[in-house]
Amino acid sequence: MSEGLAIHWRLIPQRYNLVGTECLKCGEKFFPPRQLCPNCRRVGEIREVKFSGEGEIYSYTVIHTPPEGFEFMKPYAMGVIKLIEGPFLTAQLVDCKPEDLEIGKRVELVFRKIIADGSSGIIRYGYKFKLKD
Amino acid sequence: MKVGIVGYGVYIPRYRIKTEEIARVWGADSKNISNALLIHEKTVPAIDEDTATISVECARNAVQHAKINPKDIGAIYVGSESHPYAVKPTSTIVAAAVDAVPELTAADYEFACKAGTAAIQTTMGLVKSKMIRYGLAIGADTSQGKPGDVLEYTASAGGSAYIIGTENLIAEIHDTYSYTTDTPDFWRREGQEFPSHGARFTGQPAYFRHVIKAAKGIMNKNKLKPDDFDYVVFHQPNGKFPLKAAQIIGFEKKQITEGLVTPYIGNTYSGSTLLGLAKILDDANEGEMILAVSYGSGAGSDAFIIEVTKENEKRRNPKPLQRYIDRKEYVDYATYAKFKGKIKGVKLEKP
Structure with missing residues (x-):
């Protein structure tokens, strides 16, 4: 059995659709989702929210020494994306060369294969970002 | 009752390889091949793209064009001859990624290159009989040609998704x-x-x-x-x-x-x-x-x-195919072979 099968399954709404949460009391949005608002504590009202997938590059780095399994993608960029709704997340930036990237450039969500668990395990899909056309 | 297309979406990968580059590697006459097959270049999926990712991208574009609530999709059929899994549907991945889950039926189709139109026919029947409100029919592939075979000049990657329904039709x-x-x-x-x-x-x-x-x-x-x-x-x-x-x-x-x-x-x-x-x-x-x-x-x-x-005319597709055709980056044969998994052991997977 693939390791972390249940964890991956549980995270599908986040990984496929950027489902996070927001606090109806103070309006702050969270990704990954928080179950408790750190500002409003017990009086906070948390509900699920789906982010648009639009954002900008807040920062990025180019990976030349990837972890096991990602060797054949190098060099690839990992970005800190600031979603237009507020939250920050870390994601791979695809369909671009490192020299195309610049802080502040607009990006949009794409659906890509993250990694497969060997040749017989599950294929994990999820969010990555590309420069907006 | 009318039946037809409520919206549609397309997706092709960004990378391209030219016919002459493939011909160069195999010592073939590229002009001859280009003329015989009328092919100039073909799409190449990135190393992290497969039929599931292509299906999701075109399905999301179709839902956006149709301006429907994805929860109203009652059936999703994905036609392909390159489903990533032999057992485990591509259609459930699409259903989750367009947020149509869980109240719908889904299945994968295979009929070489016509599995996508078979999916349209199935959804036409389902919407016309009022079993469902909308059906999502997809044809997508990351096709393979044996290295050096004539098929390699044409076998490419891309997909298109159609939302079939009975109201607000852009085409009947x-x-x-x-x-x-x-x-x-x-x-x-x-x-x-x-x-x-x-x-x-x-x-x-x-x-x-x-x-x-x-x-x-x-x-x-x-x-x-x-x-x-x-x-x-x-x-x-x-x-x-x-x-x-x-x-x-x-x-x-x-x-x-x-x-x-x-x-x-x-x-x-x-x-x-x-x-x-x-x-x-x-x-x-x-x-x-x-x-x-x-x-x-x-x-x-x-x-x-x-x-x-x-x-x-009122609701033009916001992401037309020509835009995807024009957005391209050429790769050489070695990069193409790497992206397509044609080199032994080169895959996006953990050992």
Whole structure:
């Protein structure tokens, strides 16, 4: 059995659709989702929210020494994306060369294969970002 | 009750390889191949793209174009001959990614290059019988050609998704008709990496027979003739076959050129006819008539008579195919081989 099968399954709404949460009391949005608002504590009202997938590059780095399994993608960029709704997340930036990237450039969500668990395990899909056309 | 297309979406990968680059590696005459197959370049999926990711991208574009609540989709069928799993549906991945889960039915289809149009026929039946409100039919592939084989010049990647329903139609589907026989022109046995084909046998008794019979069959049934149509789109295994089929049936070149996309993107297999149709719909106006005929080896053809409505002019697709065709980056054969997993051990996977 693939390791972390249940964890991956549980995270599908986040990984496929950027489902996070927001606090109806103070309006702050969270990704990954928080179950408790750190500002409003017990009086906070948390509900699920789906982010648009639009954002900008807040920062990025180019990976030349990837972890096991990602060797054949190098060099690839990992970005800190600031979603237009507020939250920050870390994601791979695809369909671009490192020299195309610049802080502040607009990006949009794409659906890509993250990694497969060997040749017989599950294929994990999820969010990555590309420069907006 | 009317039935037709509420919205549609396309997706092709960004990377391209030119015919001459493939010919260079195999010591072939690229001009000869380019002329014989009418193919200039083809799409190449990135190392992290497969039929599931392509299906999701075009399905999301279709939902956006249709402006529907994805929870109203009652059925999703993904037609492909390159589903990432042998057992485990692509359609459930799409259903989750467009947020149509959990109240719907879903399944994967396979019928060589016509699995996507078979999915449209199924969803037409379901919406017309009011079993569901909307159906999502997808044809997508990351097709494989054996290195050095003639198929390698055309086998590419891409997909198209259609939301089928009965209201707010951008195009009405007046009729569908199929022509199916047991013809072993192209196949891939279980566990085999690359498909095999019957070379010249894929032409006359296979592609041409089925496409022509289906096209003539649906026109006879509806008392229509070639000049009743503004556009015609056929399955496009290469650039030549559809032109020849059109000529045999009696269509003029101007009727087929709008939807002929294979010379620039390659044969996207299950996506082929549907991408050609999308290219036509991107600019089509009210009252224009389209004849669409797919072909799947094995073998069969599905034909559709489609009439564009006013709604298509009011609600143009925000992500037309031409935009994807123009957005491209060329790769050399070595990079193509890496992206396609043609080099042993080179994959995006943990050991």
